[in-house]
Each structure stands twice: as structure tokens, then as C-alpha cells.
Amino acid sequence: MLRVSALILSCLLAAGAQATEPPAPVYGQELQGFDYPYPLKHFEFESQGKSLQMGYMDVPAKGHANGQTLLLMHGKNFCAATWDTSIKALTDAGYRVVAADQVGFCTSSKPENYQYSFQQLATNTHALLASLGIDKVTVLGHSTGGMLATRYALLYPGQVQRLAMVNPIGLEDWKALGVPYRTVDQWFAREAKLTADGIRSYERSTYYAGRWKPEFERWVTMLAGLNQGPGHNLVAWNSALIYDMIFTQPVVYEFKDLKMPTLLLIGDADTTAIGSDIAPPEVKARIGHYNVLGKQAAQVIPHATLVEFPGLGHAPQMEQPEQFHKALLAWLSKN
Template sequence: MNKAATLTAWASLLLPISSTYATSVYGPELEGFAYPYAVERFAFSSQQQPLSMAYMDVSPKGEANGRIAVLLHGKNFCAATWESSIEVLSNAGYRVIAPDQIGFCRSSKPRGYQFSFGQLADNTHALLNSLDIDKATIIGHSMGGMLAARFALNHPDQVEQLVLVNPIGLEDWQQAGVPYATIDQMYQGQLNISYQDMKNYQLKFYYNGEWKPEYDRWVDMAYGMYAGPGKELVAWNQAQTADMLFTQPVVHDFPNIQAPTLLLIGGKDRTAPGANRAPEPVAKRLGQYPELGRKTAEAIPNATLLEFPELGHSPQVEAPEVFHEALLRGLQAL
């Protein structure tokens, strides 16, 4: 694949490529990376195969408030990325469940699996049922926001409150004019991932051009699986899930969401899968989060919008104190 094609394929996955960089090496299920809390396993069968879903189940450290928060990670993130949010919520009296979705991080990496937001939502629903959880606050970030929205649509009785943190999927990229890239093209792009451009991408889109040493841990986490022996399978699942998020928009279903919804939007975010392969006039219109956040708040019947104008795609990592103060305030408003 030539350089231009590789850049196009990888940009569509929200991560760039470039030179090599020494980093930690992890197994295909993120073996070797330390999670902040004990990791448990939910074994189940899906699409005629046995699978294992990793998750953290953290009890309240403060006085229990009787509520449960379920944290859904983004595409280039893991349950471990919620580390500071888990601590804050637990201290505030919440029981916190943070799973790794099938195909990601500590969970199974099936070679043959039809990835869909409906399937991942059902897997999460089955996990909560196994833990006897009837109601929960569902909090999703980035791709996890798309999944959280689909979960709220498919399993409304299980959702006490919905929280979307800089979710992608607030627009339909394909409808907007972004060309389709095949899974094979995505996969070839994934195989060329490097540490340094992954870091450069996060610097630009996640942290608004200002890097802090504590961010290195999350680049190391994300890239370590590509440096390890399971690179090809990790890359294949990432290509499959890239196709999922591009071809399965949730934006058109926002008016059908019943749960009270809190939108937490970093205004500097410009994330738009596939924008680099779109014509320039199309690309310029995509990922305008201040506008997208307001349109989404209007589309979801019972939505409240809290904006962070100076923050980017990951406000919970970039400015945890500011973010968590707003999150707790929004949760208490229920």
C-alpha cells in the first residue's frame, strides 16, 4: 500500500501511522498491562462461539448511594482509561462496572465475528444481567457513546440515566460524503501503526495540542498490543469495528432515546472518522463539536448539555477535576 493510501486508511480509524518507537509489549488481550482494579471475567456464548468479556466491578468507597454506573470505553481506549472516573464515582457512593468490549483490550479477540452496536449492547446487557443489575446509569465516551446510545435504545428499561462524553456518531459521515473504505483497506492501515504518530494524533485531537506526561500511559496501552505477538488479530478486530462505527450511525435514532441524557462536550474536539479521505469541502464541515453537541441536545427529548469550550476529545483525562465536578453535578440532577 502506498503512503497516501495508508494515511487514508489509518485516519479513518482515528489513529495515525509513522515511525517506530520503543514501547511496552502486551499480549493480544492486553496481557502485561496493569489495570487499576481487579479484572473479572464474564464467560458467555455469542455467534456460536465461547467468548470472555473482561470487566472491573468496583464497590462504593464512600457511603453507598444505591446507584450503579456503567462506563463504556471508546475505540482507542480501554476500561482502564476510566481509572480516575472510577475513583471519583466510587468515592461518591456509586458501584462502578467498567467492561472491555469484545474485540478490545482484555476481552476476547474473535477472528470471525459480526460486530455491531446492537451485538455489543446485547453483550453488555447480558453482563449486567449476570450481575443482577436491573437499572444503571450508562456512561459512554467516544465510540462508547455510540454504544451507550444504542444500549439505551435497545434496552431502555435498564437505563436510569444516559451520559454521553464527546461521543462520536453525532453525524452520519457516510451520508455527509465520506467515501467508504473496505475492511481489508482498514486492516492494511492498522498493520502500519506506529507509536509516535499515535501519540501525535492524540496530542492534536484528544488534548488540544498540550501534552502531559500522564498521557504516555494511555498511548503505551493502546500501542502495546500492536507491538506484541497478537498484532494481526488485534488489527483485524480494529478494522472490523472501524467498519461498524462508519456504517452503523445512531444519530438518526436520537429522537427515540427515552432516558434522561447528559451530554458532556469538549468544544475543541474535531474527531470525524474518515475525514482525511473525504473531499476538502466535506472534511471541513465534519467534527464541529460545539455545533454537533447543541444539535444533539435538541434531538434527544430529555437532554442536558454541559460544554467545556477549551477541552478536546477526552475531557475526563485532559481536565479530570473540571470534568468530574460537572459529571457529578449532572448525575445528581436526576
């Protein structure tokens, strides 16, 4: 009898614990409900016959302003908000910082039909800077934002004074290396099933070399809450279109055409490669090696400086922000 009573009590306690566990947060189609580290503004514009808007932060320099502006471009599984520590480090050093969410991402519009290209996203961003009266920038791009930063620098070489890329994807052409093509419909089916556990597992193994820090959880919640919110289908569909853009529009062949001083900041334990999960074993074995890719890119880009972070993964600015920002600010002060 005592054993049965103990079992019942245990079940009741477990049920009570589950009942008090807060539900996972969900966010609006444009990430409504998620707090950004600095005031969020919106740039409204017309593109492809649609009225769209881009969320962005325009953060002034603190202390003695040096008159220079950095434009920050986020990655595929990131948002402008994930630049929070970089924005603080840069503004503390006297830089004005503009960090925008690209169309299809985060706090920006998720159009039902949109022809995604890096040229289009660059054009959108150029219009944002023009509206702010900014004509000279240093561009800092992370992950997919590195591909966009490259395209932006190629389209607007007179505006981009310096270019910096943090573990940019697109340092190799996966389709040319034998990674199978996923259709947009296949990408959509994949993105529609996104969960917090799946995001966390992927990022831990691919981005952070098997490591995890509690502060990364906020960004998992951000992505999962956006995907599982009321805009679920549009968020997943735009994500699918963006993956197709990334896979089919390589920039690696044009690195040789970059004219401005360029900094590559590479966590050399990164293994990110789009489509590696469906690649044949022999293809998967030879892609996503940033300890090799960073050096190769530095040899091709005319005025390149390579800084490697041994043992760090896809987002060194988030894993070891002090080490990362020391290297970035040192380069900025010399160029």
C-alpha cells in the same frame, strides 16, 4: 588527533545511551502485562457460536453507598482502564461502577470472525450485567462508547435510568456527508501499520487540540503495545471490523427516541471524525465540529442537558478530571 578521539568518544557515548534505553513494552493479545487500576475479572459467554470473554472491573462504592450503579463504556482508542479517574470519583461519591472492555478491545476476546454491531455489543454487555445481578444502571459512554451507550439505551430503556455521553462520535453520519468508504481490508492495512508515534500525533492533534500531557503517554503505550504484541494480526483485524461498524451504523437518526434524562458532556475543541483523513477538503472542512454538534444533539434528544467545556478536546474526563467530574456528579445528584 584530539578531534578524532572526541568524535569516537561521542559515538561510543551515544551507542551506550541507546543500548541502555528500555525497549517499548508489548502486551498480549488480551492486553496481558498491562496493569489495570482495579482488579480485573472475566465474564465468559457464548456468542455467534464462539466461546468469548469480556474483561471488566466491578468496583464497589466507598463510604456511604447510594445503591446506584454506573456502567462505563470506553471509546475506540481507549479501554476500561482509561476510566481510572472517573471510577475513583464515582465510587468516592457512593456509586458502584462496572467498566467493561468490549469484545474486540483491550482485555477481551479478539475472535477471528465476528459480526460486529452495536446491537451485538449491547447484548453482550446486558448479559454481563445480568450475571452480576444488576437490572438498573446509569450508562456513561465516551467516544465510540457514546454510540454504544445510545444503542444500549434504545435496546433496554427499562434498565437505563439515565444516559450520559462524553464527546460521543456518531453525532453526524459521515458517509451521508460525503466521507469516502474504506473497505475492511483497507482499514486492516492502516491498523497493521500503527505505531506509538502515529497514535500520539493523531491524539495530540485531534483529541487534545494540539496539547499533550505526560499522563497521556500511558494510554499511547497501551494501544501500541497491544497492536505490536503477539496478537498483532488479530488485534488489527478486529480493529478494522470495528471501524467498519462505526462508519456504517450511525445512531444519530435515533437520538429523538431516547426517553431517559440524557447528559452531553462536550469538549468543544474536539475535531474527531472517522475518515476525515481521506475526505475531500470541502467535506473535511464541515465535519467534526463539536462546538456545533453538541448543541445540535441537545436539541434533538428529548430530555437532554448540555455541558460544554470550552477549549477542551475529545476526552475532557482525562484533560481536566476535576472540572469534568464536578459537572457529572452535579447532574447525577439532580436526576
